[in-house]
Amino acid sequence: MTLILAVFGMVIVALGTASVYVTWATDSVVLQEGEIADRSYRAPRTETFISELRTEERREEAYNDSRNIVLRDDPSVAPDQISDLNSALEGIDEIRAGEIDDDEIEQIHSLAEGLSDSQADSLLELNEVAWERVRTEAVRLLDEVFEEEISAEDVAGVRDAMPQRSDPQMSASERNLAVALARPYVRANVEVDEEATIEAREEAAADVEPVMMTVQAGQIIVREGDPVTRYHIEQLEYFGLLSPEQTWDQFAGVVGLLSLVTLAMVLYLGKFAPDVCRSRQLLLVALVVAVPLVAGRFVLVNEDLLYMFPAAAAIMLLAILIDFHFAVVVGGFVGLYLGIVSGSMFEIAFVTILAAVAGAAVIWRAERTVTFLFAGLSVGATTFVAASLFHLMEGNLDMPNAGSLLVSSAVNGALSASLTFLFFSLLGTMFGITTHLQLLELAHPNQPLLYRLTREAPGTYHHSIVVSNLAESAAERVGGDPLFARVAVMYHDIGKLMRPTFFIENQANRSNIHDSLDPRSSAQIILDHVADGVRMARKARVPKPIVDVIEQHHGTTLVKYFYNQAVKSGEDVEEADFRYEGPKPQTKEAGIILLADSVEAAVRSMSQSGSLYEETVDEAAGETVKRSQLDRIVDGIIRDRIDDGQLDECDLTIKQIEDIKGIFISILEGVYHPRIEYPESTRTARGQTASDVATAESN
Structure with missing residues (x-):
């Protein structure tokens, strides 16, 4: 990872240095002959100087005078x-x-x-x-x-x-x-006579007196909207009104600052965003940092475009595609970069960071396209307010300036929102990132795989809905992505569509098929639904992050019931044959889904068997009460997964797991609360066998 970050840093510094050098080497020419002056230029002081252009013209006229021909x-x-x-x-x-x-x-x-x-x-x-x-x-x-x-x-x-x-x-x-x-x-x-003619011409040119020009302080050299002539450029250069002369010391200072900011960003990425560094997302970060850095060097030298530059789009893209907090930090670095290359360090850095944070805060979990409009308005409003305050501090905020700032800020907001909308889906696909808008589309019940679940495996579909509620609430509590967790759960068991009736939730009142199979065959059917789900998801072009959850949602857990049955039958049993292939959950959301899936299956099974609540006699009240076993069941399932090492590779902390457990219990108590029993009601679920319960817990 260190090497990758080193290359990342060198690329950013190289691009920044190249853009600075290119503009640094050409900055001395801002106005060219024939251009229309973008503003009026006035002489800062009264000066009398030799006009080299007019003197040279007079000398050329004298040289070419036909009277000098011998x-x-x-x-x-x-x-x-x-x-x-x-x-x-x-x-x-x-x-x-x-x-x-x-x-x-x-x-x-x-x-x-x-x-x-x-x-x-x-x-x-x-x-x-x-x-x-x-x-x-x-x-x-x-x-x-x-x-x-x-x-x-x-x-x-x-x-x-x-x-x-x-x-x-x-x-x-x-x-x-x-x-x-x-x-x-x-x-x-x-x-x-060629020789005599040349001599006469040179003598005539040498006799021409230098042409003196006097320009008064405040005199307009070139007026806004007028074509720029070479005489204008000569006077502007004399008064130093074009870009100031650059020096190698200044260039070295700019490159040094770029290097320091890049070093700070690399240290941040390595320390606080290692997952980004180990994935293609680092390329995305490099792209959204490099583009405004290079483009900003060419655009921000023009004062009229200073507040139109849509740097916030880069940070908004990071907020949508990676994480809001990560995007805010990177936005700070981008603001510093733009401040350095524009020469207006504090002002442009401050305005860029504020506008980027404002846009990212609105758009980071965009679930509707109108959110992009609100984000653009947020960027524009923040840019206008921040820039106006700077002008107010400098004492030059008047109505024309305010109007110009308003237009520039509006353009900035519109461009930022438009660029974010245009590129977030493309970049998400390129870098394997699933956006919230894609997730919402995937969650629609009319999606082919989900529609098949409702028709062919309704029990699995209902199970997925309950698990999605658990996972979504838990992810929100511990700082994960709740929408991703909810949608990923809806697809996590699609592999059961290959053999829906082999899973207890889809058997209705039929006998359990596994009662007639040997333990090894039953276990293999249970285990295969993960690989089947991965194949089906890939064939349907489900985004890779969701495919990863399908593959990881059981980790490498053991199908205990059928393993124990095989051991009891006296077979020569390898425990590995009864474990899921994994891998173990690699993300916070995958770990939550593993726990939610296991807990819901166990609690549902216990509820259907009637053992979720124990009847005890309250001696003080003199009546029979039902006490929930939810705490014990949820705690036991989660502890078993921890002891089995299933959460070792995801970044869930002990504190977060405790929070998750509390969320699960709270929701499941609402789903599986005790119901009033009427005399005529029948309890068909009481007839569940031990294999029914075990099968539910295993899948």
Whole structure:
């Protein structure tokens, strides 16, 4: 168990540490650009500071200013382009002279790309004087254009502006021809000097003065509901209004506190809840502790969600599935965990513990679904009252705050109740725990096995009802689960359905079948009803805790009557052959049921045989009175079970057993009280044989 608890503790600390580290490493960013501000942020003081963002923007603008681009001339461009134009014009001269026989239009297009078909036709139709004017104008235009610096970005604009440069004395058609001939030869005649440009840009950026910002105390930096810009974030970071800077010392302190709380919880579990540690329930505890611990670290950093976090659901689940008192203690540890990881240690721990206890107190023995609603209301109301008192202490409880607290508390209660309702059945099935709502469903008389008992074994059913009353009252008296005890009793003898008439309570007025059987066969039939009941319960998917009670309700007791009969017959008898296989009762409820079953069977048998009350003469009164043998019978049965070691493995104390005995006697006196005998009444039960009584006591 020590190893299991050590692993449990290490897992909890590891999960807590991981969640703290993840949020600790990212806590410096609360608001991001583009988000909507969840509240208004005001400057706590007046400050003048350098705005790095605005300064950098100014420097980028200066750096990228086109005036900082340094160009250098390429002197070869103009002569080359003019030479190419002259060559093209000479080619056109040859075409016009008719010295080339190929298609003239095609030839002109190959020499002058800018000409359309109609312009090519016009060019061929020009007389020599007009052609000379066009030719001269084309060269002049290109030469004039190259007198200016033309960058690559300027080429298109220069070409488009060439018609405005043409000679207005010429006809429009001639000017268009000149422009069309010259335009394709316009090229950039300068290029960027990269080194000089970079130097000029860097110098311009360096000359920019830092941008100073002045923010007055109380000035709103970003207003609630406005989109957050990077300028807002810069100012919030400068004033320290985002999450405070975390340090490794703080991280180590948080982890240390988590470890101390976990150590305390492990010590509690090992000392006061060993049964939980030895079962799958420890996994359930780990789950309901780890989930709020991890989720709380991410949720509780947001003040608006502080009182909405449904931590009470975890404790309410433990109260339903395990035990109220256990859940309250674990709830204290969960509250401490949340206080540590949220940074609001006392307040959140206090509110969480109070709300969890309030919810668990209402829901721990939920027998109706409406109980979940009441538990949610209890959680919400407790959260609101406790949180309001804290705000009142801090002097900031006003109507808006109270309204916000009311909404948050209501959400908390609703979520806690909803999560508990959604998961209690699932977790109960996963961890082998039977809830009260399941027990109530199992107790319905229309359940197949119980219905069969009423039809096929009515005596056993009646016996189970009486025993269930005994067990329920006793369990309530000694702090057990009375509902579980009552329902488990209703199923404890279902194995008798395999051979109902072999059990005395179902024989009515018929003769006892065991009178015709040998002791070993009779004993085996009696013993088999336990194993038969276990098989039937498992087949019907009865919850394991009830199956365990069926298996344990006789422990390893001896079927004394048939054992003694076998000994008297001279057989070679092994006592173990006449004992139930067990195991002995492992829980308080199973131990109570073992005692209640044995006591009720014995008292019923004695009542039917007429020997439950002894007639004695009261000399003082001069009359015959009946004195009950209940005390002696109940005490004898219980003492026999104790001496036989049947209660050694359950956690019933001597004091509790005495209380149980008192409860049994009180109830049985009401059930088997003496009745008035009328002369005409017949007492068929007087005809019971010794084997009838013994058979009843054995089953």
